[in-house]
Structure formats: structure tokens, C-alpha cells
Amino acid sequence: MSSGKILVAQGGGPTAVINQSLVGVVLEARRHLGIQRVYGARHGVRGIVNEDFVDLTQETSHNLELVANTPAAALGSTRDKPDLAYCQEMFKVLQAHRIEHFFNIGGNDSSDTVRIVAEEAQKAGYPLRCIHIPKTIDNDLVLNDHTPGFPSAARFVAQAFAGANLDNAALPGVYIGVVMGRHAGFLTAAAALGKKFPDDGPHLIYVPERVFEIERFLADVKATMDRYGRCVVAVSEGIHDASGTPILAKLAKDLERDAHGNVQLSGSGALADLLCEEIKAKLKIKRVRGDTFGYLQRSFVGCVSDVDQREAREVGEKAVQYAMWGSSNGSVAIRRTGFYSADFELLPLEAVAGKTRTMEDEFLSASGTDVTDAFRLYLRPLLGSGLPDAFRLRPNPVAKVLKA
Amino acid sequence: MSSGKILVAQGGGPTAVINQSLVGVVLEARRHLGIQRVYGARHGVRGIVNEDFVDLTQETSHNLELVANTPAAALGSTRDKPDLAYCQEMFKVLQAHRIEHFFNIGGNDSSDTVRIVAEEAQKAGYPLRCIHIPKTIDNDLVLNDHTPGFPSAARFVAQAFAGANLDNAALPGVYIGVVMGRHAGFLTAAAALGKKFPDDGPHLIYVPERVFEIERFLADVKATMDRYGRCVVAVSEGIHDASGTPILAKLAKDLERDAHGNVQLSGSGALADLLCEEIKAKLKIKRVRGDTFGYLQRSFVGCVSDVDQREAREVGEKAVQYAMWGSSNGSVAIRRTGFYSADFELLPLEAVAGKTRTMEDEFLSASGTDVTDAFRLYLRPLLGSGLPDAFRLRPNPVAKVLKA
Numbered sequence: 023m024s025s026g027k028i029l030v031a032q033g034g035g036p037t038a039v040i041n042q043s044l045v046g047v048v049l050e051a052r053r054h055l056g057i058q059r060v061y062g063a064r065h066g067v068r069g070i071v072n073e074d075f076v077d078l079t080q081e082t083s084h085n086l087e088l089v090a091n092t093p094a095a096a097l098g099s100t101r102d103k104p105d106l107a108y109c110q111e112m113f114k115v116l117q118a119h120r121i122e123h124f125f126n127i128g129g130n131d132s133s134d135t136v137r138i139v140a141e142e143a144q145k146a147g148y149p150l151r152c153i154h155i156p157k158t159i160d161n162d163l164v165l166n167d168h169t170p171g172f173p174s175a176a177r178f179v180a181q182a183f184a185g186a187n188l189d190n191a192a193l194p195g196v197y198i199g200v201v202m203g204r205h206a207g208f209l210t211a212a213a214a215l216g217k218k219f220p221d222d223g224p225h226l227i228y229v230p231e232r233v234f235e236i237e238r239f240l241a242d243v244k245a246t247m248d249r250y251g252r253c254v255v256a257v258s259e260g261i262h263d264a265s266g267t268p269i270l271a272k273l274a275k276d277l278e279r280d281a282h283g284n285v286q287l288s289g290s291g292a293l294a295d296l297l298c299e300e301i302k303a304k305l306k307i308k309r310v311r312g313d314t315f316g317y318l319q320r321s322f323v324g325c326v327s328d329v330d331q332r333e334a335r336e337v338g339e340k341a342v343q344y345a346m347w348g349s350s351n352g353s354v355a356i357r358r359t360g361f362y363s364a365d366f367e368l369l370p371l372e373a374v375a376g377k378t379r380t381m382e383d384e385f386l387s388a389s390g391t392d393v394t395d396a397f398r399l400y401l402r403p404l405l406g407s408g409l410p411d412a413f414r415l416r417p418n419p420v421a422k423v424l425k426a
Numbered sequence: 427m428s429s430g431k432i433l434v435a436q437g438g439g440p441t442a443v444i445n446q447s448l449v450g451v452v453l454e455a456r457r458h459l460g461i462q463r464v465y466g467a468r469h470g471v472r473g474i475v476n477e478d479f480v481d482l483t484q485e486t487s488h489n490l491e492l493v494a495n496t497p498a499a500a501l502g503s504t505r506d507k508p509d510l511a512y513c514q515e516m517f518k519v520l521q522a523h524r525i526e527h528f529f530n531i532g533g534n535d536s537s538d539t540v541r542i543v544a545e546e547a548q549k550a551g552y553p554l555r556c557i558h559i560p561k562t563i564d565n566d567l568v569l570n571d572h573t574p575g576f577p578s579a580a581r582f583v584a585q586a587f588a589g590a591n592l593d594n595a596a597l598p599g600v601y602i603g604v605v606m607g608r609h610a611g612f613l614t615a616a617a618a619l620g621k622k623f624p625d626d627g628p629h630l631i632y633v634p635e636r637v638f639e640i641e642r643f644l645a646d647v648k649a650t651m652d653r654y655g656r657c658v659v660a661v662s663e664g665i666h667d668a669s670g671t672p673i674l675a676k677l678a679k680d681l682e683r684d685a686h687g688n689v690q691l692s693g694s695g696a697l698a699d700l701l702c703e704e705i706k707a708k709l710k711i712k713r714v715r716g717d718t719f720g721y722l723q724r725s726f727v728g729c730v731s732d733v734d735q736r737e738a739r740e741v742g743e744k745a746v747q748y749a750m751w752g753s754s755n756g757s758v759a760i761r762r763t764g765f766y767s768a769d770f771e772l773l774p775l776e777a778v779a780g781k782t783r784t785m786e787d788e789f790l791s792a793s794g795t796d797v798t799d800a801f802r803l804y805l806r807p808l809l810g811s812g813l814p815d816a817f818r819l820r821p822n823p824v825a826k827v828l829k830a
Contacts, residue, residue, distance in 0.1 A: 094592035185725035188498035291695010316717035321589035
């Protein structure tokens with residue numbers, strides 16, 4: 023007899039819309055007669071091995087709608103990256119609770135976890151349907167037009183650079199904004215969408231898809247200062263030298279590493295400070311300021327793309343529909359069908375799991391320090407409606423009297 | 427014969443609403459028959475000594491309305507702090523251009539400049555009316571209930587901490603957010619308005635009005651971690667030890683100083699990084715993250731208080747009205763008249779100029795790490811309408827099966 027139980031979990035870094043996907047799963051699941059209980063795992067996969075579940079069937083639909091509009095994983099998240107043994111533990115718990123459908127909301131690591139758990143269930147002959155629901159501000163899932171969470175973070179970055187550009191125009195100098203992104207530069211490149219007038223910043227954009235050379239960087243900054251008397255720079259935290267060594271790693275003393283063995287890049291202002299010091303020392307420019315957008319770009323309340331909200335809701339809904347009406351495991355993906363419209367498809371888990379997408383060459387200019395119009399056309403509709411716009415006074419100079 | 431010429435300038439750090447005050451001056455001035463020309467100085471007082479003026483009478487009212495909604499000084503700003511000789515140069519230019527009214531939008535340094543220029547005009551027997559229009563995110567002008575620009579920056583800080591708290595709840599650890607404010611802690615204290623549920627962060631708030639002791643800080647963080655399993659901290663960049671030495675100055679190698687002789691506190695992530703290192707080293711907590719809000723808090727487009735917008739507009743309008751209908755120089759100030767309503771008054775320049783307000787004792791809790799309800803009551807109406815609200819799932823735990 024069917025237990026009618028499903029489980030949903032959230033993993034990785036929070037986004038502005040990750041709870042839209044959670045609520046999409048819960049509300050859609052509650053429509054289906056075959057589903058009796060919707061469980062949520064507290065703090066992702068760790069909540070599964072610890073049997074730390076909440077019953078989302080007992081939550082009001084009204085509060086679910088409010089939670090959907092709240093950023094950061096409402097169930098809690100985790101940075102655990104399960105290996106085979108960990109996934110076997112997870113499967114044991116899923117089996118013990120007679121879970122029939124497992125939904126995991128997260129990035130490429132989360133999709134890999136889903137893949138392994140699905141294999142364990144298959145080996146054991148246990149009928150478990152496993153669906154991965156995409157979520158990452160990095161936009162680095164292969165075969166996805168884009169991923170939920172990215173558009174809202176991109177909107178924050180675009181708005182932040184629009185403001186930083188105005189600030190820098192009022193008080194000229196060099197401004198460096200460091201944006202999240204280890205391998206994929208999509209979020210940093212979004213800074214370009216904050217630009218309106220031809221002389222607006224960001225004047226220079228550095229992404230991990232291109233090798234970062236400090237001498238070249240200094241020459242770029244100098245040329246921009248010479249031309250505009252000011253310079254706004256967007257830099258990805260993941261910039262690295264030709265050997266692949268992060269620029270941050272060349273400087274920092276104590277390097278923290280995560281469960282994946284990677285150097286911790288976020289949560290420190292070190293990279294911005296280093297680049298500012300280089301400019302001050304080598305170019306003798308006085309006013310040089312650096313900001314690290316840090317956790318603001320993924321968690322700030324009150325900066326969200328309405329397109330992102332509705333798509334994040336729909337990938338959750340579609341996940342349940344694929345589980346209930348279909349017969350395969352898989353990863354839900356957004357497919358672009360117009361300018362702008364989107365549809366959804368279920369990709370094989372193996373096609374997505376553990377793979378990393380980076381920016382396509384057509385999105386980056388030949389100079390290596392700007393995006394192309396193809397990228398602007400790609401990103402603009404995702405940022406949603408009501409994007410703030412910057413205006414300036416038109417020039418009406420007054421003739422000098424004393425120094426005429 | 428009257429020239430009918432007025433001049434307006436913007437000084438100091440940009441805010442989200444500084445252009446509302448500019449446009450308030452321009453549009454109100456254009457209503458008065460006695461005013462023929464409204465000049466704007468490019469980059470504040472520097473534009474005055476350089477005779478770098480634009481004619482705002484030739485700008486459309488439609489574009490002025492759009493510029494009013496754009497953050498950061500549309501005329502450009504400056505960090506110059508004029509001494510007597512500089513002010514004498516300014517006066518020479520004002521006289522040469524037959525300026526009859528001088529409006530300077532800025533903080534306490536700007537009000538001091540207005541005071542000195544007014545004295546020079548008086549000594550020379552030249553009829554120059556001088557009005558200071560308040561603007562500072564620091565909220566540190568004496569005798570002002572609050573200053574335009576502060577409410578919008580406070581809103582950014584409150585929304586940022588609301589989001590950082592959600593992020594920290596999803597992925598627990600220590601999070602430190604460093605907020606602008608050298609002597610006045612108002613903006614840092616605004617972090618408390620991002621708090622909703624009793625266990626929400628910020629759990630600890632450190633302002634320059636209280637001496638910062640690193641051992642006490644570490645004990646506070648440890649106690650919070652023990653109680654909640656996580657800790658969100660708001661820290662003012664201006665925190666200092668008992669001798670008044672900035673905590674940042676105790677660490678940094680190369681200290682940049684501004685025209686006022688102060689150590690440059692903003693534009694670097696060093697303070698957050700130092701505090702994080704202390705926590706990691708002394709408390710052995712693994713997940714410790716620090717963000718420096720930097721220039722985002724004063725220039726981000728798309729985070730503004732509507733109360734701040736309209737008050738900033740009105741102080742500009744009132745400045746022109748005081749100049750045209752009154753007979754004194756002065757500094758426009760906001761006076762609170764209800765919950766919530768405000769009126770304006772013209773204070774003597776000497777009463778405001780060069781003085782610094784800090785947080786009143788009644789706004790700070792006895793613990794020294796929190797604000798009082800009096801502060802919440804003071805700040806909440808200023809943040810304006812439509813403040814985002816955070817919601818959470820209600821607890822409905824599921825019984826364990828394997829570890830029952």
C-alpha cells in the first residue's frame with residue numbers, strides 16, 4: 023500500500039526565491055490525492071540522515087505564501103556534500119519513513135546527491151522517485167537556460183552597480199565591487215546591466231572565464247581613469263591567474279577550505295582590499311575604494327525579480343507534476359521559448375549532476391573586460407519589471423566671469 | 427538692481443535622496459518672480475572656487491523630477507573642507523556672479539562652510555543670503571530630529587540585516603556586518619529594525635558611543651552562540667577602544683587620512699576581516715563570515731524611504747521659502763510634531779555648524795549591545811511604507827522512526 027509520503031529538502035547557499043520552489047512543491051503536492059504527507063528536511067541532507075523532518079501538510083497555505091516571498095531557505099540549508107556512504111544513510115532514512123518521492127532543491131552538488139540516492143533506491147529495488155529542483159545564484163547548471171535565484175541576485179548586482187556608478191560620478195576615483203562566483207562569471211557580468219549612459223560604469227568587468235593578469239588590470243584601470251577621470255570595476259571573487267590559482271589565494275595568509283576542498287572565497291573583503299592596495303601603490307591614485315558585496319547579494323530582502331519569483335514557483339510545481347504524471351527521475355530545467363517566455367523540461371540527472379556551466383564565449387567581449395549585447399539580451403528580461411532607472415542633469419554650462 | 431541669481435551646491439557623501447533637496451530648491455525657486463537664474467555648482471564648493479556652474483533654469487521640470495528620484499549628488503560632490511582662505515575665494519566668485527542666495531546641501535562640515543561664507547559677505551557688506559540644507563546618512567546634526575538621507579540608508583541597513591539573519595538561520599554560524607558611522611551609531615543601530623522574531627539577529631550591536639573591548643566582544647559572541655547556535659552582529663566602522671583609537675587603526679598597516687585628518691574607515695573590508703579572524707582564532711568557531719556594507723548603504727538604487735524622499739524634497743523647498751520670505755541666514759531642520767508628522771524650522775548656522783550629534787543614552791540599552799524601544803519608536807516611522815517582512819514556517823516536527 024502506498025504511504026503517500028513525499029520529502030522536500032533545500033541545499034547550498036540561500037537565494038531570494040528558494041522558498042518559492044519549496045512552496046511550489048508543497049502546494050502542488052497538496053492538490054494530489056495520492057499524496058498524504060509532505061515532509062520537509064531541516065537543514066537539507068543533514069536533516070535527512072538525522073531524521074529531522076517537519077510536516078508541511080500541517081502548515082497553512084496562507085503562511086506558505088508569505089514564506090514563499092521570504093528569502094533564504096525556510097527549512098534551513100547545509101554545506102554538506104554527501105559521499106556514497108552519506109547517501110546510503112539518507113536512503114535508509116527515506117526507506118524507514120516510507121518516502122515515495124524525494125525533491126531536492128539546490129545546485130549541481132544537490133543534483134549529484136539526488137543521482138546517487140536514486141541509484142541506491144534502484145539497487146535496493148525500492149520505488150523512490152527522485153527529482154532535482156534547480157537553484158543557484160551562480161547560474162552554473164549545464165543545459166539550463168538559467169537557474170532560479172540567479173535573476174534576483176543579478177538584479178541586486180545590477181542595482182548595486184547602478185548606484186555605485188552614481189556615487190563614483192559624484193565623488194570620482196576608482197571603485198571596485200567584488201561579486202560572488204567561483205567558476206562562472208554570470209553574476210559579475212550582471213553588473214553591466216546597471217549601465218545606462220555610454221560613460222557609465224562598470225567600465226571594466228573581470229570574470230573567472232578569463233585569466234586575470236594584475237599588470238593588464240592596472241593598465242586597464244589607468245586607461246579608464248585617463249579617459250573618464252574615474253573608474254568603476256566589477257570583479258568576480260573567482261578570478262585566477264594562468265595556472266588557475268585564485269588571485270585571493272596569492273595574498274591571504276590563512277585560507278579556509280570548504281567540504282569540497284575549495285578555498286573559501288566569500289565572507290572576506292580581502293580580494294577587494296588587495297586590488298585597491300595594488301592600484302594605490304602602482305598607479306598613485308588617491309581615492310580608491312573597494313566593496314565586497316558578500317552575502318547581501320543573495321539574501322537582501324526587498325530586491326527580487328518577479329520573473330525569478332514565478333519561475334522558481336513553477337519549477338517546484340513542475341517537479342511534483344513530473345513525479346506524479348511521469349515515470350522518470352530527473353532534474354527540472356528552464357527552457358527559453360520566446361522574448362521573453364519560458365517552459366520547463368525534465369533532464370536526466372546524469373546530464374546535469376556535478377557539471378559546471380561557465381559563461382559562453384559569445385557573452386564576453388574580445389577585450390575580456392566587458393559583456394556583449396548577446397549577454398544583455400539574454401539577461402535583461404530575467405531581471406523582471408520595475409527596475410530602477412538613473413537620470414542625470416543635462417549640461418547647461420554657465421560662462422565664467424573671473425576666469426573668463 | 428537685483429540680479430535674481432541663486433546658487434545651489436551639494437557636498438559630502440551621496441545619499442538616496444540628496445537630489446530631492448536639489449530639485450526642491452530648483453522647482454521652488456522657479457516659482458518666485460524675484461529669481462531669474464538658478465545656478466548649480468559642479469562638485470560642491472570646489473565648483474564654486476573654479477566657477478564651474480550649470481544653469482538649472484534651463485533644465486526641464488520633467489527631467490528634474492526624474493533626477494530627484496536618482497541617488498547620489500547629480501551636481502557632483504566633493505570632500506574638500508574649506509578653510510577661511512578657501513571660503514574667501516568662494517565669496518569672491520559668488521560676488522563676481524552677483525549671486526544673491528547661496529544654498530548648500532550637506533552635513534555639518536557643509537553647514538560650517540555656509541557659516542564662514544555668510545560672515546565674509548557680512549564683513550564685505552554684500553547682501554548674500556546663506557541657507558544650509560541638511561543631508562547626512564550619519565544622522566549626526568545637532569538639534570535636528572533626523573537628517574534627510576539617514577532614513578533611506580537606515581532602511582537599507584535594516585533590510586540587509588533582515589536578509590543576513592535569514593541567511594544565517596539557514597546556514598548557522600557567526601555573521602558580522604560592518605556599517606558606516608565614525609562617531610554616531612544611528613545607522614548601525616538601524617540594524618535592530620530588521621529584527622522580527624525574538625531569536626532573530628542582529629543579536630549584538632556595537633556603536634561608537636560605547637567603548638569596544640575585544641574580550642567583552644568575544645564573550646558576547648560566545649554567549650549568543652551558546653544560546654541560539656548562531657550569532658548575527660552589527661558593528662559600526664567607528665568602534666574604538668577606551669583611549670578613542672579606532673579598532674581598525676590598531677590593525678591596519680597603511681592608514682589613509684581624509685582632508686579632515688581622520689583615518690579613512692570606509693572603502694575597505696579590513697575591520698570585518700579582523701573581527702572574524704579574532705573569533706575564529708579565540709573561539710574556534712568554524713563558520714564565521716564578515717561583510718562590509720560599504721558604499722551600497724548610501725548609493726544602492728531601489729531602496730529608499732518614501733518619508734525620506736518627501737522630507738528631503740521639502741527641506742529644499744523650505745530653504746528657498748526661508749530665503750525669500752524671511753530675513754535670516756540659517757540651517758533648515760526637521761522637527762517631529764506627531765506620530766508621525768514633521769515640520770521644519772530655520773536654526774541659526776552657529777547652532778548647527780561643525781557640531782556632531784551622537785546617539786542619546788535613552789536609545790542604547792544598558793547592556794551596550796542593543797537599542798531600546800525608544801529608538802525603535804523613533805526610527806520606525808522614518809523607514810517609510812512597504813518595508814519587506816520576513817516569515818517562517820511554524821514548527822510541526824515529525825516523529826523519528828530509526829532514532830526513535
